Amino acid sequence: MDKVSVPLAGREYDIYIGPGALQNFDFARLIAGRDVLIVSSETPAKLYADVLIAQIKRSHKLREQSAAQALRLESIVFADGESAKTLASAGEIFAKLAHMQASRDVTLVALGGGVIGDLTGFAAALWMRGVAFIQVPTTLLAMVDSSVGGKTAVNLPAGKNLVGAFWQPKAVVADIDVLRTLPTRELSAGLAEVLKYGAYGDAEFFAWLEAHAAKLLQLDPVALTHAIVRSCQQKAGVVLRDERETGERMLLNFGHTFGHAIEALMDYKGILHGEAVAIGMVRAAQLSADIGLSSAADTQRLIALSHALQLPTRVPPALLPAALLATMRLDKKAISGAIRLILWRGIGAGFVGTAEDAAILRAWTQ
Numbered sequence: 001m002d003k004v005s006v007p008l009a010g011r012e013y014d015i016y017i018g019p020g021a022l023q024n025f026d027f028a029r030l031i032a033g034r035d036v037l038i039v040s041s042e043t044p045a046k047l048y049a050d051v052l053i054a055q056i057k058r059s060h061k062l063r064e065q066s067a068a069q070a071l072r073l074e075s076i077v078f079a080d081g082e083s084a085k086t087l088a089s090a091g092e093i094f095a096k097l098a099h100m101q102a103s104r105d106v107t108l109v110a111l112g113g114g115v116i117g118d119l120t121g122f123a124a125a126l127w128m129r130g131v132a133f134i135q136v137p138t139t140l141l142a143m144v145d146s147s148v149g150g151k152t153a154v155n156l157p158a159g160k161n162l163v164g165a166f167w168q169p170k171a172v173v174a175d176i177d178v179l180r181t182l183p184t185r186e187l188s189a190g191l192a193e194v195l196k197y198g199a200y201g202d203a204e205f206f207a208w209l210e211a212h213a214a215k216l217l218q219l220d221p222v223a224l225t226h227a228i229v230r231s232c233q234q235k236a237g238v239v240l241r242d243e244r245e246t247g248e249r250m251l252l253n254f255g256h257t258f259g260h261a262i263e264a265l266m267d268y269k270g271i272l273h274g275e276a277v278a279i280g281m282v283r284a285a286q287l288s289a290d291i292g293l294s295s296a297a298d299t300q301r302l303i304a305l306s307h308a309l310q311l312p313t314r315v316p317p318a319l320l321p322a323a324l325l326a327t328m329r330l331d332k333k334a335i336s337g338a339i340r341l342i343l344w345r346g347i348g349a350g351f352v353g354t355a356e357d358a359a360i361l362r363a364w365t366q
């Protein structure tokens with residue numbers, strides 16, 4: 001199994017990546033007390049909860065023969081999708097933990113996509129002012145992005161991710177075998193975040209992706225592991241240097257300010273986050289080229305790679321440029337006058353910049 005370390009002082013953890021992890025990983029090493037709560041949603045729970053529970057028990061037994069019976073393992077399962085990421089769901093987790101009489105040494109295990117990871121991390125950050133949690137991501141997006149870096153959150157009716165905490169997991173265990181059941185569209189949406197790492201910060205990785213797009217879509221284990229490892233290394237490095245997103249971490253938002261506007265205007269329906277980000281990255285590249293920062297050839301390479309990864313690059317026609325611009329203005333990155341965005345000077349050369357309305361409108365119309 002490959003390993004990427006996140007050496008945050010006092011909160012260091014490792015990300016384990018490879019096939020078969022669910023059946024082989026020594027979970028017991030990370031479980032301090034006897035209480036474990038697995039948090040999941042319907043689909044990953046149905047597909048993988050049994051194997052995860054069996055492996056947690058097996059590893060516990062191997063480690064502590066005499067205490068094997070003492071492990072108290074419970075589960076809570078939410079509906080699939082973004083609707084689970086609420087304060088009410090966190091409240092259900094707290095009620096379950098209270099029912100278990102779980103103390104400070106309880107371990108929460110998030111088995112699912114980014115929604116479950118964000119919700120579980122949020123609950124772990126708050127229960128008894130913070131307890132251990134392990135991320136077992138089951139979507140590609142969660143493996144390369146949401147499970148790494150310690151951002152946890154739930155949504156409010158007023159907006160996404162409005163309530164949250166920085167809370168790092170004890171470990172991330174990414175078993176690439178689980179991606180076989182992931183719908184292709186979700187796989188491509190995860191690949192958008194992989195592509196992002198190359199696009200804003202690593203030209204060599206971008207070129208590698210151009211050469212391996214087909215293998216990634218075919219779930220070739222070697223290519224997939226490489227892409228996840230490289231993405232996690234990049235994210236871990238950024239998180240290490242800027243955990244609280246005051247500088248460099250903002251670069252991870254390449255394409256996101258545009259993408260969020262699309263998602264918000266579509267009421268988060270009919271488009272996946274990664275798809276919106278893919279369209280957003282192309283807008284950011286076009287805007288950069290328009291104002292003379294980068295070449296049109298680099299924009300074309302980005303468009304071609306997005307297509308090779310089966311990602312959209314065009315704005316849904318029903319969304320009007322003026323409405324998209326207005327939605328961007330509501331984004332928290334808007335500062336007096338110009339909007340703050342991640343732009344690029346070409347592949348691998350993203351930076352935090354600002355743009356005027358006219359330039360942004362032009363990028364939306366292309």
Ligand SMILES: NC(=O)c1ccc[n+]([C@@H]2O[C@H](COP(=O)([O-])OP(=O)(O)OC[C@H]3O[C@@H](n4cnc5c(N)ncnc54)[C@H](O)[C@@H]3O)[C@@H](O)[C@H]2O)c1
Nearest residue numbers: 043080081113114115138139141142145146151178181182
């Ligand atoms: N914390 C962060 O830094 C961060 C970063 C990016 C995104 N996010 C959050 O992540 C969330 C999106 O995550 P996501 O894209 O993983 O979506 P998701 O969690 O909704 O999962 C997508 C769908 O795939 C299903 N699924 C999960 N694993 C599966 C598997 N192995 N086989 C079949 N189906 C499976 C899920 O049940 C769900 O229906 C958003 O809430 C977003 O805000 C957080």
